[in-house]
């Protein structure tokens with residue numbers, strides 16, 4: 001059993017329009033899984049379904065092999081969905097201890113758990129300070145500490161860097177990396193593509209309640225790679241375009257550089273293209289792989305869906 005999350009055929013309506021429209025998810029244990037989608041695509045709704053905060057109209061969910069309605073299963077899951085409310089006049093440590101008490105942890109256990117969680121998120125030195133004076137980034141780290149209170153194996157974060165300044169974003173991303181290195185599975189939703197590129201092994205792309213792509217982040221990025229072939233003269237570029245077309249490769253002119261052709265890379269590798277052109281006495285001045293941004297792949301995937 002190596003799935004941290006497994007969902008099949010999830011559907012949830014609010015009124016006539018489905019917010020989640022038949023989602024299947026398989027999140028391997030130990031992965032950092034990105035759940036990517038524009039505003040209103042159904043990310044939060046899906047997360048609420050996964051956590052048992054909402055009931056699906058249809059579909060099934062398994063969390064760490066159990067049900068999201070089973071307390072012993074949920075005890076192994078830490079989540080930050082909506083920003084939790086903390087008492088501003090209590091310290092970070094006191095706030096966490098209060099939540100530990102609510103979770104029926106014995107006082108000494110709760111206190112030790114609060115220490116440990118604050119350590120993981122890097123708030124140890126301010127543990128005794130009143131939360132009312134915390135920055136947004138510190139509050140967000142405290143929210144993650146709360147999710148870690150019971151030392152979960154699965155951490156679910158809904159847009160963990162939303163509303164943070166660049167410094168806070170870097171801090172929270174670093175923290176997510178540490179959670180992953182400590183062996184936890186992290187499932188995070190975001191609409192920030194760079195976040196997925198930097199953090200996630202796998203990604204699912206959501207559009208209007210449906211998945212339009214799923215897979216290894218690396219492979220998704222490779223999909224959009226292009227080979228840029230530059231020539232010294234326009235004449236050579238034109239001849240090369242014909243040679244490539246005869247070989248079944250559609251070349252388009254690069255709009256940002258003269259005498260340069262772009263070819264989808266998944267069709268033929270650089271050396272094969274080079275050989276093909278050399279066979280026709282065509283020698284590119286430069287041949288480079290242009291890496292697609294996840295953004296362009298994302299736009300391609302969600303266009304017209």
Ligand SMILES: Nc1ncnc2c1ncn2[C@@H]1O[C@H](COP(=O)(O)OP(=O)(O)OP(=O)(O)O)[C@@H](O)[C@H]1O
Nearest residue numbers: 014018019037038039040041042043044045046191
């Ligand atoms: N409680 C609710 N009642 C009615 N409609 C809802 C409710 N929650 C979500 N929706 C609708 O469901 C759709 C998906 O919303 P959801 O919040 O899941 O999207 P999201 O991907 O999290 O968006 P965002 O990036 O803005 O957080 C939206 O059209 C939203 O208006």
Ligand SMILES: [Mg+2]
Nearest residue numbers: 043044045158
């Ligand atoms: Mg949301």
